[in-house]
Structures are given as C-alpha cells and as structure tokens.
Amino acid sequence: MAHLVRIGTRRSRLAMTQSGMMQRAIGRALGVADADLAEAVPLVEIVTTGDRIQDRRLMEIGGKALFTKEIEEALIAGRVDVAVHSMKDVPAEPPPGLCIAAVPEREDPRDAFVSEAFASFSDLPVGARLGTASLRRQAQALALRPDLKIEMLRGNVDTRLRKLAEGEFDAILLAAAGLNRLGFEAVIRERLSLDDFLPAPGQGALALQTRDEDAGADWVAALNHPLTAMAVSAERGAMTALEGSCRTAIGAHALVADGRLRLTTEMLASDGSARWRRAGEIAVGGDADAAARALGCRLGAEVHEAAGDQRVLP
Template identity: 60%
Template sequence: MPMQPPVRIGARGSRLSLAQAGMMQRRIAEALGADPKDAERVAPLIVITTSGDRIQDRRLLEVGGKGLFTKEIEEAMLDGRIDCAVHSMKDMPAVLPPGLAIAAVPEREDPRDAFISHIAQRIEDLPPGARIGTASLRRQAQCLHHRPDLEVVMMRGNVDTRLAKLEAGEADAILLALSGLNRLGMGDLPASLLDPVERPPAPGQGALAIETRAGDADAPWVRALRHAPTAVAVAAERGAMAALEASCRTPIGAHAVLTADRVRLIVEALSPDGRLRFRREGEAALGAEPEAAARALGFELGAAVAREGGEAIKLPD
C-alpha cells in the first residue's frame, strides 16, 4: 500500500487563522490515522501572507473585495505548493477559481456578532454620537439602521489589533464575530451578543471552509471533516449571497436555521447608509438533496431582495 503523502495546509498568518488551521490540522492528522503528536509531519501548516493582510488602511471594497484574503492561497494550491486551505467561510467569494472547490464544511461555531465596549452593554445603550469601529459594510449599515446618530469608524486589522484600538480610545465600541473570539479563547470579552434574527450575520459567518483542488475534493480525509447540518445552513446563506451578487460593496446578512427536515432562512440587504432595509424570510423542505434545496431557497429569497432593493443596496462606484 502506498503511503499517503503529507497534506500541506495553507493558512494566513494571523493568530485567528493559525488557531483555525491548527484545529483542522489535528482533525486531518486524525483522519490520516496519525498520532496527534505527528500532526505537523503529516499535515504541515504553510503560512501565506495575502493582499488582505498587507493592506490595512482601506476597506476591502476599495482594493478588490474579499477575494484579497484568498487569492495568494488559491494560487499556491493551483501551483501545487499546498494541498488545502482553511478559510473563514464569510471570506469566501461566491465564485471560486476554476479547478478549486469548497470540499468540506466542518461544524459551525456560534454565528452571531459580538458587541464589545467599556461604556455600554448594548448598541442601544451607547450615548448619542458614539463611535463604533468596524470595516464591514454590513455591520455599518445595520448599526446606522437602528442608530443613525452613531459615527462609524473604519477599523481593519486582526482581532488583537482591533481590541488594541478600542483600548486606545479610537472607538467607543467595536463589533467582532463571536466565533473568532471563541476560537481564540476570548469568548468572555463581549458585553452582549447581537440577535441574529434582528441583525443577521454575514453569510457563512462562524463556519470554516476547507478548500482543495477539485480532484481532491472527495478524498477520505476530506470527507472526515464534513458536518452535514452546517453545510446545509451555509448553502442556504451562500445561495442568497450568489443571488445578490454580494461583494464588499453590498451590505447583506443571512441566517439559516435547520429544524428536523426543513431549513428556515432570513435574508436582508440594506442601503450603505442604513436608511433602507429589505428583508425576506422563508423555509423549505430539504428532501433527498438537502444542500441543493437549501441553496435554492437562499437564491429565491436573495433574488427577491435584489429586485426590491435594486441600486439602493449597492455602494456607488
């Protein structure tokens, strides 16, 4: 029997990316039948700096969109320098380069947004004119929809950088994904959590995407990482994203919940200034092909939001 060659894992160099990749490294090593202490030998981590990591002074929408977090890693995979990549699902564009696939979606962490502040427990409790830090157009629009008096401060960087900026007084509050905080062992930091029904998170938030070359997408070690309920929920949310042609220029949120043999989905898009909000809710039976049914529901609801919102939900060029 030929030996399984090492599975080289590409990841960004941030602390969160390495924590997420490390979780998957241990899972992949186990799937390959290796002892945990041999994880680095059978599934080595390869750190790759992306354009999204290098450019920190502007919003992603100004410099090319969320693909900046995946471009160099995907090039390394197509070149044969790595065999898979561990991404935050919310960073994944709707369309992947030819020859690559999202091969596995592991079990999801909590998808909610976390509110962190030293002066308030909730967004609603912030004083008039308070500054809230985020680089997300969705979070900006959702905040301004409920609190048009707030000042949104553009704040990019990794989790530690944003927390340091909060401590330095650059904002009165910040919003971060709870999943990332939990994976870093910092889940006790939030003052409160945002209701995912009232303020739906980014499509796929809280989930990881294991990306491989298309020819490796059904390898046994890949199949061992899959979590079917998470894949179905993410398919619904990304179906909405595809219908809305969502990029960093379109503030949209989506939240799917599975109950028995059905999926329920909330989709919303807002004008960038938060003044207008367009929402659709629906559910569908999952049937024999759950992911396809969920994706179809997402696309249907997303298309309805797109028709109603039109140009109002897109940031002008």
C-alpha cells in the same frame, strides 16, 4: 514521515488557530499521532494581499477575495493540498479547478458587541464612535441608531481590541466565532440578535477548499458537517443572487431544525436608511444542498428585485 496533507493558511493569529484546529482534525481522520502532526500535516503560512493592506476598506482594494487569492494560487500550483478559510471571506464562485470540499460544524454565527464602558449596543450614548470595517455591520447599526458615528476599523483581532482599549472607539463589533476560537469570550459584552444583526453569509463557519480531484478523499468527508454545509449553501445562494461582496451590505442566516431549513436574507442601504428582507423554508431531503442553494438564490433574487436601483452605494 512524508507530508500527507499540506494546509495553506493566512498568518494571522485567528487563521492559525482555525487552521490548527483543522490540522488536528485531519490528523485524526488520517490516523496520524499528535507527535507527527507538524510533519505529516504541516501548516504552510501564506501572507495575503488583504493582510498586507490594512489602512483601507476591502471594497477599495479589490474585495474579500484578497484574503483567499494567494492561498488559492498555492492550491492550484500544488504547493498546498487544502486551504482553510473563514467561509465569509470566500467569494461566491471558486476559481476553475477548486471547490469547497468540506464545511466543519459551525461556531456561533452572531456578531459580538465589545466595549470598555458600555454593557450593550443599546447603552451607547448619542454620537458614540463605533468601530467596524464591515459595510453590513455599519448599515445594520445605523438602521437602529442613525446617530452613531461609524469609524473604519481593520486589522487582526488583537489589533482591534488594542485600539478599543486605547480609547479610539466607544465600542467595536466583531464576529463572536473568532473571539470564541481565540479564547476571548470574556471581552464580549453582548451577543447581538440574529434579527437586528443578520450575519454575513457563512459567518461562524470554516471552508476547506481543495482541488476538484481531491474532494472525494476520505479525510475530507470526515470533516464535513452536513447540516452546517446545507445552511451555508442556502446563505451563499442568497449571496450569489445579491452579488454579495464588500461593496454591498447583505446578511443571510439559515437554521436547520425539525427536518426543515429556514433562511432569512437581507440587503441594506449603506447608511441604514432602507432594509429589504425575505425569509422562507424548505423540507430537508433528497439533494439537500442543491435545494438549499436554490432557496437562497430565490430569496436573494426577491430581495434584489425589491431593492432595485436603491441598493447602489451612495
């Protein structure tokens, strides 16, 4: 059987798990038998710069685009037909010729508190070592507990859990969605509140990226979850207005319920000493994605203006 759709993916265990989920979903949409999946909808593993460099924060080496750059180059060159990304890793503006064609239904968007010794974030003792590579999680943790010692933690999920088990940290923060998809729910001691730890824009969602000319394919439409796509559009609108990157501590989360979309977005000083937040809602209808993005852009601009020069990293 000839290749029908080639999937570009990072090589990490989580990326392969997520891409395997999408491989099976694409196969079902195309009517491919499970026995033929590996040949008809193959996974093409691509090592990204973000995966190769593990000893520094992403903001020091070029930002989160380093997790998507090589895969996007393979898409543009025609070596793969679709890329599966974690939405929170996708930069605000795609390269020319590429688009986010589908957004599958979202997993849990919350952050997870993981610890060998402590049952919850509030149980951490004074001066506890908290591991994270996320500037957002650092700022949110310090806003609640300025006494904590934040230590840099990068690597795949297995590596981070191993470092915790070896005693390098008292606790670490991870995305609940990744732990759920890997079957690691049991390590979660607490799912942190969306109010205290407003997630990264798009957290818990996947992005299926294609070339512009392939965005209308039937299998693409079959994988899109309209409510998730709408919520993510709002969050990414806020991210665009806030110049969201690994150099800024920002959060955004949208929820669609009872015919309305409600978005909350914020920016924080990296040391947690200041926090600027706005929320708003719109009725769902018409060109919902465009309206959701416009709401995100508006609220993000309001936060940006409120923060002013104080938002600059120390």
